[in-house]
Every structure is written in C-alpha cells, then in structure tokens.
Amino acid sequence: MILHPAVIALLTGSLIVSLMIAYAAFWAYKIIDAWDLQSGSEQQLALEKKTYLVSTLMTYAFGFQVLSFFLLVFVADDLHRLFVGAMCAAGTLNVNEYGYPAVVLKVLNCLLGGVWLVLNHTDNQASDYPLIRRKYSLLLVIVPFLLFETGQLWSYFLNLKAHVITSCCGSLFSTEEEGFAAGLAALPAVPMQVLFFGSMALVMGSGIFFLGGGSGGKIFGVAGTLAFPVSVAALISFISVCFYELPTHHCPFCILQREYHYVGYLIYVTLLGGGISGAGAWALMSFRSVPSLKAVVPRIQKRLAWAGLVFYAVLSGVVILKMIFSDFVLIGY
Amino acid sequence: MVELKNITKVFNRNRPDEFTALEDVSLLVEERKVTVFKGPSGSGKTTLLSIVGAMAKPTSGRVLVGAREITSLPERFLTEVRRRTFGFIFQQFHLIRGISALENVMLPAYTTGEKHAALRERALRLLELFGLSAKARARVEWLSGGEAQRVTIARALVNDPKVIIADEPTAHLDTKLSKDFLGIMERLNAEAKTILIASHDPLVYESTMVDHIIEMRDGRIRGSGPAE
Amino acid sequence: MSLHERHRNIIDFALSSLGRRWKKNLALTVVYAFVVFTLASVVFFTEAVKSEARAVLRGAPEIVVQRLMAGRHDLIPESHIDVLRKITGTRQVQGRLWGYYFEPSTGANYTVVASGEPPLEPGTIAIGQGVARTLNAGEGDLIPLKGSKGDYASFEVVRVFSHESELVSSDLIEMHADDLRAFFGVPEDYFTDITLKVRNEKELVVVADKIRRLLPDTRPILRDEILRTYDSLFDWRSGLLLVIFAGAVAAFVIFAWDKATSLSMEERREMGVLKAVGWETSEVIAMKSWEGIIISLAAFFGGTVLAYVHVFFSSAFIFEPVLKGWAVLYPRFQLVPQIDPYQVLALFFLTVVPYTVATVIPTWSAATVDPDSIMRL
Numbered sequence: 029m030i031l032h033p034a035v036i037a038l039l040t041g042s043l044i045v046s047l048m049i050a051y052a053a054f055w056a057y058k059i060i061d062a063w064d065l066q067s068g069s070e071q072q073l074a075l076e077k078k079t080y081l082v083s084t085l086m087t088y089a090f091g092f093q094v095l096s097f098f099l100l101v102f103v104a105d106d107l108h109r110l111f112v113g114a115m116c117a118a119g120t121l122n123v124n125e126y127g128y129p130a131v132v133l134k135v136l137n138c139l140l141g142g143v144w145l146v147l148n149h150t151d152n153q154a155s156d157y158p159l160i161r162r163k164y165s166l167l168l169v170i171v172p173f174l175l176f177e178t179g180q181l182w183s184y185f186l187n188l189k190a191h192v193i194t195s196c197c198g199s200l201f202s203t204e205e206e207g208f209a210a211g212l213a214a215l216p217a218v219p220m221q222v223l224f225f226g227s228m229a230l231v232m233g234s235g236i237f238f239l240g241g242g243s244g245g246k247i248f249g250v251a252g253t254l255a256f257p258v259s260v261a262a263l264i265s266f267i268s269v270c271f272y273e274l275p276t277h278h279c280p281f282c283i284l285q286r287e288y289h290y291v292g293y294l295i296y297v298t299l300l301g302g303g304i305s306g307a308g309a310w311a312l313m314s315f316r317s318v319p320s321l322k323a324v325v326p327r328i329q330k331r332l333a334w335a336g337l338v339f340y341a342v343l344s345g346v347v348i349l350k351m352i353f354s355d356f357v358l359i360g361y
Numbered sequence: 362m363v364e365l366k367n368i369t370k371v372f373n374r375n376r377p378d379e380f381t382a383l384e385d386v387s388l389l390v391e392e393r394k395v396t397v398f399k400g401p402s403g404s405g406k407t408t409l410l411s412i413v414g415a416m417a418k419p420t421s422g423r424v425l426v427g428a429r430e431i432t433s434l435p436e437r438f439l440t441e442v443r444r445r446t447f448g449f450i451f452q453q454f455h456l457i458r459g460i461s462a463l464e465n466v467m468l469p470a471y472t473t474g475e476k477h478a479a480l481r482e483r484a485l486r487l488l489e490l491f492g493l494s495a496k497a498r499a500r501v502e503w504l505s506g507g508e509a510q511r512v513t514i515a516r517a518l519v520n521d522p523k524v525i526i527a528d529e530p531t532a533h534l535d536t537k538l539s540k541d542f543l544g545i546m547e548r549l550n551a552e553a554k555t556i557l558i559a560s561h562d563p564l565v566y567e568s569t570m571v572d573h574i575i576e577m578r579d580g581r582i583r584g585s586g587p588a589e
Numbered sequence: 590m591s592l593h594e595r596h597r598n599i600i601d602f603a604l605s606s607l608g609r610r611w612k613k614n615l616a617l618t619v620v621y622a623f624v625v626f627t628l629a630s631v632v633f634f635t636e637a638v639k640s641e642a643r644a645v646l647r648g649a650p651e652i653v654v655q656r657l658m659a660g661r662h663d664l665i666p667e668s669h670i671d672v673l674r675k676i677t678g679t680r681q682v683q684g685r686l687w688g689y690y691f692e693p694s695t696g697a698n699y700t701v702v703a704s705g706e707p708p709l710e711p712g713t714i715a716i717g718q719g720v721a722r723t724l725n726a727g728e729g730d731l732i733p734l735k736g737s738k739g740d741y742a743s744f745e746v747v748r749v750f751s752h753e754s755e756l757v758s759s760d761l762i763e764m765h766a767d768d769l770r771a772f773f774g775v776p777e778d779y780f781t782d783i784t785l786k787v788r789n790e791k792e793l794v795v796v797a798d799k800i801r802r803l804l805p806d807t808r809p810i811l812r813d814e815i816l817r818t819y820d821s822l823f824d825w826r827s828g829l830l831l832v833i834f835a836g837a838v839a840a841f842v843i844f845a846w847d848k849a850t851s852l853s854m855e856e857r858r859e860m861g862v863l864k865a866v867g868w869e870t871s872e873v874i875a876m877k878s879w880e881g882i883i884i885s886l887a888a889f890f891g892g893t894v895l896a897y898v899h900v901f902f903s904s905a906f907i908f909e910p911v912l913k914g915w916a917v918l919y920p921r922f923q924l925v926p927q928i929d930p931y932q933v934l935a936l937f938f939l940t941v942v943p944y945t946v947a948t949v950i951p952t953w954s955a956a957t958v959d960p961d962s963i964m965r966l
Contacts, residue, residue: 031824031827031829032827033831033935034931034932040938040939040943041938041942048946065435068422070373070374076436077870079435080871080956080957081953084878088945095937099935102929156433407964410964416964437871440868441869443867455858455861457862468602469867471598472598472868474591474592476591477594528964
C-alpha cells in the first residue's frame with residue numbers, strides 16, 4: 029500500500045460515504061417496512077422525521093462522491109511516477125485489476141445518486157409521497173454498488189506496490205492493444221464523431237421539441253441517457269486526441285491536468301450533469317400517471333430538459349471549438 | 362374554518378409514562394369568531410391549540426382546514442398550511458434574542474421566497490400599526506413586556522393568516538396591558554380574522570368580544586356555548 | 590417565490606445566528622483551522638519537497654553505473670567507460686569523483702565532488718550554504734580539511750552557492766579533480782562511479798540490461814528509480830504523519846460532534862421558534878448547514894493560507910525535522926510556492942468531510958424538534 033496523503037483522503041472519504049449510505053439505507057428499509065401516512069402514530073411521525081435525515085445524508089454523499097471522482101483521478105495521475113511504464117492516471121489505474129472497476133463504479137454511483145436525488149425531489153412535491161417505497165427501494169439497490177466500489181477502491185490502493193511494471197496510457201489506450209479500453213480507443217474516429225454529434229443533435233432536437241410542445245419527454249430521456257455512454261466512448265476515441273494533438277494518446281484523464289487548462293473538469297461536469305438530467309427525465313416518465321404527480325412530473329422533466337440541453341450544449345461547444353481551432357487533423361487515424 | 366373530528370392525542374404510547382392529552386374531541390371553529398378555550402392547566406388546551414393550528418398531528422381522528430383534510434399530510438405540507446393559515450402568539454412570546462424587533466417580525470416569511478425589500482416594508486408597516494416604529498431596530502431583549510407582546514402579534518400577522526392562535530396571552534401582562542391586548546384582538550376580529558385563545562384568565566373569557574367559550578378538563582370538552 | 594431569495598434569507602439568518610454565538614463559533618473555527626493548518630502543512634511540504642527533488646533530478650544523468658565489490662559500492666576502473674561507450678544508444682559517458690567528508694567539530698557530513706566545467710583552480714573550493722553556515726566561512730576564507738592520510742590541507746573558498754539551489758548544494762564542497770584524488774587517496778585510473786545519458790529514453794531499460802550483462806560487477810541505477818524512491822519515501826513519511834494526526838482529526842470530529850449535539854437551551858428554543866412560526870424542517874436543516882458551511886469555509890481557507898505561509902515563507906519550521914529526516918545541514922531552504930487543486934481536494938476530504946458528517950445527525954435531530962414543543966416550555 030502507498031501511504032500518500034491523497035490516498036488516505038480517498039480511503040477515508042469512501043469509508044465515510046459508505047457509512048452514510050449504509051445508515052441511510054437502514055432507515056430506508058424501516059420506512060419501506062412501516063410507512064403509513066394515514067397513521068398518526070408516534071412511529072410514523074418518527075419515520076417522517078427520518079426522511080429528512082436520509083435526504084440530507086444522500087445529498088452530502090452525492091456531493092462527496094462527485095468530488096472523490098476527481099480526487100481519484102488526481103491521485104492516480106500523481107502516483108504514475110511510482111510505476112515503471114505508467115505515464116499518467118490511466119497507467120496507474122491499470123497497475124492492478126481493481127483500478128478501473130473502482131473508477132467505473134464511481135461514475136455509475138454518481139449517476140445513480142443523481143437520479144435518486146431527482147426522484148426524491150419529485151416525491152417531495154406531492155403531499156402523499158407517492159414514490160416513497162420506490163425511491164427507498166432504489167436506495168437499497170445503490171447500497172451494494174457503493175459498497176462494492178468502496179471494496180474495489182480499498183483493494184486497489186492496498187494492493188498498490190510501487191515499481192510494478194505497468195502499461196502506460198500510451199499503450200493501454202493505444203490502438204494496437206486488445207481489451208475493452210483499447211476497443212474504445214480503436215473505434216474509428218470519423219464514425220465515432222458522427223455518432224457523437226448525432227446523439228448530441230438528437231438530445232438537442234428532442235429536448236427543444238419537448239420544451240416546446242410538452243410531448244416527447246421519453247425520447248429526450250432516452251437520448252439524454254444514451255448520450256452519456258456515447259460521449260464517454262467519444263471522449264476516449266477522438267475528443268481526448270483533439271486536446272492532446274497526439275494521434276495515439278487516448279487517455280480520458282490527462283485533460284484534467286493544468287497543461288490542458290483543466291478543460292477536463294468542464295467536460296466531466298457537463299457530461300455527468302447531462303447524463304443525470306437525461307436519466308432523471310427518463311426515470312420520471314413512468315410516474316406521469318401518478319395522480320398527485322400529474323402536474324409535478326412534467327414541470328420537473330422540463331427543468332431537467334433545460335439542464336440537459338445546457339450541459340450537452342456546453343460539452344458539444346467545447347468539443348467543436350477545439351476541433352475547429354486545433355491544427356491537428358484526425359482524418360486518417 | 363377548522364374542524365376536528367374525534368381527535369385523540371396520546372404521548373409515549375405503550376410506555377409506562379403513556380399519557381392521553383386529548384380524548385375523542387370533536388369541534389368546529391367558526392370563521393371570523395372569537396373562541397376561548399378555558400380550563401385549568403393540564404386540561405389539554407395547549408395540545409388542542411397545537412392540533413388546531415397544524416403544529417402537531419393527532420394520534421387518531423381527523424382535522425380539516427377549510428375543506429382540506431390535513432391529518433395525513435406529511436410535515437412538509439403541513440408546514441405550508443400552517444404558515445398560510447395560522448399566526449401564533451405564545452405565552453412566553455418566544456422572540457429570538459439578539460436580533461431586532463423588525464427581524465423577528467420578518468422571520469416567519471423568510472422561507473417563503475418573498476423579496477427581502479417587500480417583506481421588510483410589510484413588517485415595518487405592521488410595527489407601525491402597533492406603534493412600534495421607533496423600536497423596529499431595537500433588540501427584542503430591550504423591549505418592555507407590552508412592546509414584546511405587540512412584536513409577537515406583528516410576527517403572527519406577517520404572513521397574513523386567517524386565524525390567530527394565542528396561548529395564555531395575558532399570563533405575563535398586567536391588567537392594563539391585558540386590556541390593550543384584547544383591544545388589538547377585537548380590532549383584528551373586526552378585520553375578519555378568526556381568533557382562538559386558550560386562557561384561564563377571567564379578563565379574557567369574560568370579555569365582551571368573545572363569541573364562543575369551550576370549557577376543557579382532563580383532555581375532554583366539558584362544556585361549550587356562546588359567551589354570556 | 591424564488592429559491593434564490595429564500596436561500597438569501599436563510600443565509601442571512603444563519604450569519605446572524607453565528608454572530609449571536611460568536612464566542613463558541615470562533616472557538617470552534619480556531620480549532621478547526623488549526624487542524625486544517627496541521628494537515629495542510631504536511632501535504633504542502635511533501636509536495637513541495639517532491640517537486641523540488643524532481644526539479645533537481647531533471648538535469649541528472651539518466652543512468653549511474655556503480656561497481657560492486659562483495660556487494661558493496663566500490664571504485665570503478667576507467668576501462669569500464671570504454672565498454673559503456675560501445676553500447677549503442679548511449680551518449681556522454683563520464684566518470685564521476687565524489688565522496689563524503691565528516692567534519693568532527695560540527696558533526697556534519699559534507700559531500701565532496703570534483704568540479705565540472707569550468708573546473709576550479711587547484712587549491713580552491715566552492716561550498717554550499719550549509720557548509721558556509723556550519724563552518725562560518727565565506728568567500729576568500731581558507732578552510733583546513735583533514736585528508737585521508739591524516740594531514741590537513743587548506744583550501745580557499747572562491748564561491749558560495751546561491752540560495753536557490755540550496756536543497757542540492759547545501760552540503761556540497763566542490764574541488765578540483767586532482768585535489769580530490771589526493772585528498773581522498775583515489776587512484777589515478779579509478780572513478781567513484783560512471784554516469785551516462787541515453788539517446789532515447791524509451792531504451793533506458795534495454796541499455797541498463799546490456800550494462801548488467803557486459804559488466805557483471807556493476808549496478809546500473811536509473812534516474813527514474815531514484816525519483817520513485819524519493820516520491821515514495823516522502824509520500825510514506827507524510828502519510829505516516831497524517832496517520833499520526835488522524836488522532837487529532839478524530840479528536841476534533843468528536844469535539845465538533847459534541848458541540849453540535851450539546852446545543853444550549855437558547856439554541857434549542859430558537860429552532861423550536863423557527864419551526865413554530867412556520868419554518869419547515871428542511872429549511873431549518875438548510876440554515877444549520879449554511880452555518881456549518883460558513884464555519885468550514887472560514888476554517889478551511891484560514892488553515893490553508895496559514896499552512897501556505899508556514900511552508901513556503903517560514904520554511905515549515907514546525908515539521909521540518911520530521912519530514913526531511915536527514916537534518917543538520919538543511920535547515921533553511923526556501924521551497925518554491927506551489928499548490929495543486931488535488932492537494933486542496935485531499936485536505937477537504939480529510940477535514941471538511943469528517944466535520945460535516947459528524948454534524949449531520951446532531952443537526953437533523955435538533956431541526957426535527959416538534960414545533961409545538963415551545964408551547965410547553
């Protein structure tokens with residue numbers, strides 16, 4: 029194990045977030061079990077109070093979770109010097125088999141957490157709390173993912189030993205290697221560009237249509253959700269390459285560094301924001317028929333559509349600007 | 362205005378210190394009337410007021426505010442009803458020390474999202490109405506008992522509620538101030554406010570403005586009728 | 590109805606609430622800031638020393654070849670240089686001469702090296718700041734040093750190295766190669782070790798491998814290995830310090846938890862009043878959270894700035910001995926001020942996150958006080 033300050037921070041953070049979520053889940057379970065709004069019993073009053081605790085815990089946990097993603101990438105980047113062959117975060121994460129699962133789970137949990145907060149917010153708008161059992165069930169689903177993530181993160185750092193020869197991002201995300209990451213990098217740039225901009229256009233189109241007419245929310249939800257994995261693939265396949273101006277460098281993490289003016293933050297935040305907006309809007313689709321939510325859901329979906337449009341528009345804008353103003357031409361790679 | 366149906370309130374149910382504060386209370390509070398709850402301390406007056414005022418939920422029974430059933434509302438929505446419908450005047454005033462009279466009056470409206478300037482304007486007008494303009498900036502702990510009570514009344518009115526609820530309002534006031542208080546209540550009643558007062562002070566329940574008196578004992582209504 | 594206006598009012602009230610209990614909150618903020626300061630000093634210092642070491646080693650040769658004799662570092666014959674020159678991919682193969690000199694009167698160990706280009710005149714030396722300080726010597730002074738045969742030789746100081754390079758040069762004594770040979774008794778055709786540069790960095794490992802095969806009595810050391818060792822050494826040290834300070838953080842978290850739990854009667858009454866006059870539980874929680882955020886921001890900002898000043902402008906006088914480890918000669922170097930977002934983020938996770946979590950439950954339980962509770966007071 030490496031006793032780096034930021035590693036300690038990450039491990040502590042993941043433990044704290046896990047405890048928070050586990051505690052929230054404990055009450056979620058109790059609420060699912062015994063919730064009865066019609067009752068004036070002291071137990072029901074106490075459970076009602078607990079919903080505030082769960083909301084507060086989840087909000088903080090979500091915030092910490094997003095921040096810890098950036099910290100993890102940073103640490104991985106800083107530690108690359110300790111590993112022969114690792115040139116940036118991508119190489120460090122590849123030192124053992126826990127690194128990438130930890131990152132992927134972290135992103136997934138950020139998305140799930142965001143969707144949960146959207147559900148929670150929606151539910152709190154209706155005086156009969158119609159989603160209460162469903163949202164707390166989702167919380168119970170998130171718990172194992174989060175604990176799994178914490179386990180992977182701890183395993184990753186506990187099994188990290190300096191001087192291990194690893195592949196650097198140059199080879200991990202280089203087009204000659206096998207494997208999933210390399211597969212993403214090997215996706216041909218031009219079709220990937222078509223797919224990326226196509227999905228962005230679909231998000232914009234469906235979003236504007238939905239905001240204009242009020243129908244087509246589902247298309248926006250699905251488009252906004254799917255745009256997330258497409259964008260991640262695009263990030264590895266050609267967006268990162270544009271920023272590095274190196275045809276073989278596909279690392280999605282280096283753009284978080286100072287050399288690239290921290291543009292990675294903008295990309296990651298817009299990507300996550302867009303993904304949560306899309307997935308949130310999609311998740312709400314099936315609750316449009318709940319009587320007490322009839323007026324609420326479309327309103328929140330419109331707000332999500334706005335957010336999704338802004339996030340994805342900024343993302344596309346950054347990518348387009350970079351592609352226009354970069355002398356580097358991708359065609360042929 | 363407010364209707365209670367078979368309200369029972371039990372504290373610490375199934376524990377050795379179980380205590381029934383209200384038992385099977387039914388009641389209709391009429392709009393624009395002054396109703397006084399009288400009875401010895403411990404008779405359930407305060408608990409009844411807190412249930413009428415949507416501050417607490419009954420253990421069983423139903424509460425209707427207007428036509429709306431509020432018993433099964435979660436706290437989040439109950440608060441909304443309370444904020445819009447009721448203004449409270451407490452026996453101990455319960456002003457927040459260390460901040461000005463004006464801020465105390467504004468406090469209940471802080472979370473409604475109203476523009477700060479507009480809210481301030483309204484609060485100042487209320488203070489002016491009670492002759493407290495000069496004291497608006499003063500900290501509440503520097504106010505006299507009568508002034509503090511009037512600040513409390515202004516605070517109860519800031520969200521323009523339909524119903525004013527006062528719990529033993531004259532307990533800490535001398536006769537003159539008590540009469541002043543009743544004068545203010547009479548004025549508010551004339552302005553179409555419904556007024557509910559819990560009190561065992563004869564000055565209050567023998568006052569001419571009272572429309573209705575409800576007598577309480579041991580968590581039950583023992584008698585109810587128009588004031589003589 | 591606007592969310593913005595609502596939060597403005599809530600923040601307003603949170604500020605006035607903090608102000609009304611300023612003594613308690615100030616005490617909390619000071620303790621909090623001190624914890625941040627301590628951890629931030631460790632993190633900043635480590636990072637600065639690491640990047641200093643990197644900067645120093647950037648100009649160093651990529652490979653150093655040492656000869657081993659019975660598993661110990663020994664002098665290396667000049668003939669090895671020719672063997673190394675023949676390896677494809679190498680350039681600039683040079684023999685180096687250096688050694689350590691123990692000065693009994695000051696108890697310090699100096700590093701003596703043969704001067705590079707342009708060479709010093711025989712009989713003269715250039716010394717580092719640390720040497721100058723311990724020997725109380727300046728330019729133009731004559732310094733007697735005791736040679737390997739027990740005789741004293743006097744050298745004239747012609748230069749003292751500048752402050753900027755102090756981390757590397759502090760304990761340095763530079764002299765002419767012939768002087769050094771005579772002083773330490775190093776035979777004519779031997780060197781201390783051999784350095785070489787490689788044309789293509791990617792071939793480093795291949796070259797090192799070849800060296801090991803061609804000259805089995807030697808050990809090639811890669812610059813990157815030294816860097817790694819430095820990095821992990823400093824990471825380890827600061828991590829260890831942080832673990833030690835974990836006790837302090839834990840104590841602080843308990844302190845914060847206790848402060849949040851044991852609200853005064855007055856504070857409880859205030860929350861009851863807010864609830865009674867129409868605040869909703871989540872609004873009271875928001876107000877209390879704002880209080881926490883304001884305290885955290887103040888303490889975090891204050892502690893970080895203090896640590897920055899401590900590390901970069903006062904040379905981390907508090908932690909220096911622990912962190913740097915090898916002492917006597919390095920007491921006063923200035924680190925280049927630098928700060929990375931991830932250090933701040935790491936500190937955030939080590940301080941603000943535990944504080945926030947410690948206060949969540951007490952805040953919640955205070956905020957869920959029944960609104961009618963104040964009618965029973």
